[in-house]
Amino acid sequence: MEAPAERLFVRRATGLVREIGLPTAVIIGLCNVIGLGWQKRVFQVVGWTPVRESEYFLGIHPMTMAFLLGGILVLLTAWCYASLAAAMPRSGGGYVFISRIIHPAAGFIGGWLATWATAVSYGLIGVAVMESLIIFGGLAGIQVPESFSSPLGLFLFGLVVIVIFSGIAFFGVRIYGYFLWALFIVPAIILLLVYILFLTANPDTLNAGIQSLFGVQADRVTRAAIDQGMARIAAGNTYWGAVATALIGAVWAYGGYVASTFVAGEVKEGARNVPRAVLTTGIVVILLYVTISLLLGRASAMIGRVDDFSLGSAIGFMNYGGGDWKAAGLPKIGGWMPMVAAMQAAGLGMGNWVMFLLVLFSAMWVANDIPPFILTTSRTVFAMAFDRMLPEAFADVSERFHSPTWAIVGVSVVAVFGAAAESDLFSSAGIGPGQGSLIYALINPGGALTATDIWGGIFDTLVVLAALLFAYRKADIFERSPFRQSKTTLTVVGAAAVIANLWALWTFITHPKGWYIFGITDLVTAMPFIFSLVLILAAVAIYAYYANRNRVTGVDMRTIFATIPPE
Numbered sequence: 123m124e125a126p127a128e129r130l131f132v133r134r135a136t137g138l139v140r141e142i143g144l145p146t147a148v149i150i151g152l153c154n155v156i157g158l159g160w161q162k163r164v165f166q167v168v169g170w171t172p173v174r175e176s177e178y179f180l181g182i183h184p185m186t187m188a189f190l191l192g193g194i195l196v197l198l199t200a201w202c203y204a205s206l207a208a209a210m211p212r213s214g215g216g217y218v219f220i221s222r223i224i225h226p227a228a229g230f231i232g233g234w235l236a237t238w239a240t241a242v243s244y245g246l247i248g249v250a251v252m253e254s255l256i257i258f259g260g261l262a263g264i265q266v267p268e269s270f271s272s273p274l275g276l277f278l279f280g281l282v283v284i285v286i287f288s289g290i291a292f293f294g295v296r297i298y299g300y301f302l303w304a305l306f307i308v309p310a311i312i313l314l315l316v317y318i319l320f321l322t323a324n325p326d327t328l329n330a331g332i333q334s335l336f337g338v339q340a341d342r343v344t345r346a347a348i349d350q351g352m353a354r355i356a357a358g359n360t361y362w363g364a365v366a367t368a369l370i371g372a373v374w375a376y377g378g379y380v381a382s383t384f385v386a387g388e389v390k391e392g393a394r395n396v397p398r399a400v401l402t403t404g405i406v407v408i409l410l411y412v413t414i415s416l417l418l419g420r421a422s423a424m425i426g427r428v429d430d431f432s433l434g435s436a437i438g439f440m441n442y443g444g445g446d447w448k449a450a451g452l453p454k455i456g457g458w459m460p461m462v463a464a465m466q467a468a469g470l471g472m473g474n475w476v477m478f479l480l481v482l483f484s485a486m487w488v489a490n491d492i493p494p495f496i497l498t499t500s501r502t503v504f505a506m507a508f509d510r511m512l513p514e515a516f517a518d519v520s521e522r523f524h525s526p527t528w529a530i531v532g533v534s535v536v537a538v539f540g541a542a543a544e545s546d547l548f549s550s551a552g553i554g555p556g557q558g559s560l561i562y563a564l565i566n567p568g569g570a571l572t573a574t575d576i577w578g579g580i581f582d583t584l585v586v587l588a589a590l591l592f593a594y595r596k597a598d599i600f601e602r603s604p605f606r607q608s609k610t611t612l613t614v615v616g617a618a619a620v621i622a623n624l625w626a627l628w629t630f631i632t633h634p635k636g637w638y639i640f641g642i643t644d645l646v647t648a649m650p651f652i653f654s655l656v657l658i659l660a661a662v663a664i665y666a667y668y669a670n671r672n673r674v675t676g677v678d679m680r681t682i683f684a685t686i687p688p689e
Contacts, residue, residue, distance in 0.1 A: 137519030138387050144395045146299045147382040151403030154378030154494035164418050165457030167368040169442025172356040174430040183419030188368030193408040198619035200404035202589035203380040204397035208605030211392030212687050214505025215383035216585040223588040226683045232584040234661040235577035237499050241533045244495040245540025248283035249276050254484045257456045262477035273545045273552030280541030288534040291496045294523035295388050305490035312483040319466040320417035327469030328425045334468040336453045340426030340433045346450035347436035373626050379403045384498035393604050460484045503529040511668045543571045563649045570653035579627035590616030
């Protein structure tokens, strides 16, 4: 006869198999992090908050400084995740940590929000792959059909991406691991070329490159930005104010470095390899972001010098500030990293094949976000269902491929809404009904459905709080962990991580370049917070339903959540 505790879970074993090695676990984290944001943050931040370049502290670009300071938050949070994953290497990651240490309800609400945040992002990124091709394809002579750039065309492309990537996920982590490696290796190799291009950049080649690609002189772009208000706005800004704004972009860009913890139940020797993967990913990404932003900022500041500004500041302002390319009579120069690399390549007289590689670079660093998104969200849904807090069908695992099939389906359905938001499907240029409607307020590129940073911020804050409480509320598990450290060490790191993550969450919510809760003027600007509240209330209702259901059917939830899930 089975022991009573064993009957509390859906079954004695999860059905998932430990097939992920340490290198793949690291790649899962790297691909989750390195995607869309890091390619444009250097320009985006100086567009948001232009500042006179002579004010840069030690000549360091505000974005580079933000990546350095944001790296502190990354390391603190990574240490907390690594500590918890070493002791509880189970699929579902943060959901398991929060539910076992803080409270089952907190775990469910946090896991629910994290699932929505990443599943919506899955759909957003599916569309962004095509958007990157539209931006950069022309450099390599790739002409994207006009139908693909319409809201409906972008949505349908995103839908195809969701179907293909989710379909491959059904075949399990071994096959998906091979697929992910292929998506990682190609842009990683091209990244070496990008480093070389930035390291060899000089004013002569960059000037020749911008003339060759766009037929304009760099200083003309800078003068246009100044004429349209860049210098006037910069006069009211400070360097450290720009860094504060840049920290929002840095935290956004760093998101996802703990992805391996969500699939910890499928990592070989998870108790040892998952912490290594988390810490390795965090360190590698910090080094990458700091060095590449430093070199990109240096290269883009070499030309177009007018007064106290350069081409880099001008491109940022024209794309992300108050600039208007058409009004300036200039061709649009996209504010993305590969654009400056393309200028250098063109200035060196490199062939069209380099432009094609840079197009691949931009698109594949976006596309390789998707496999980790599917893995992390589907395993969280699986873990909640395995605890009997969602329909048990979501805990079903394919006997042949060892993948949670219905959990993948559920995540993919949510991703469709993300694709609709990023493509602007419900705008007047799409299928309508356009601005002023409730559905557009919910689903648009900056609408309620894209408040993913708020949901992710709540989840991370709960996880680091769990780390702070870990040694006190689960002392027996803490003492058995292979991640040897003193209670004092984890307490101090956990407390610092809680403070840092609360600051980041508050900044997301209140900063004018975040969700700006104090700047709400109408229903549209209030939607991110209204929808976030609806999501939380839905989680509370679902939790209450299953808690009551389990009580009626004789399942002792206190015992479930006092126990680490089985392998």
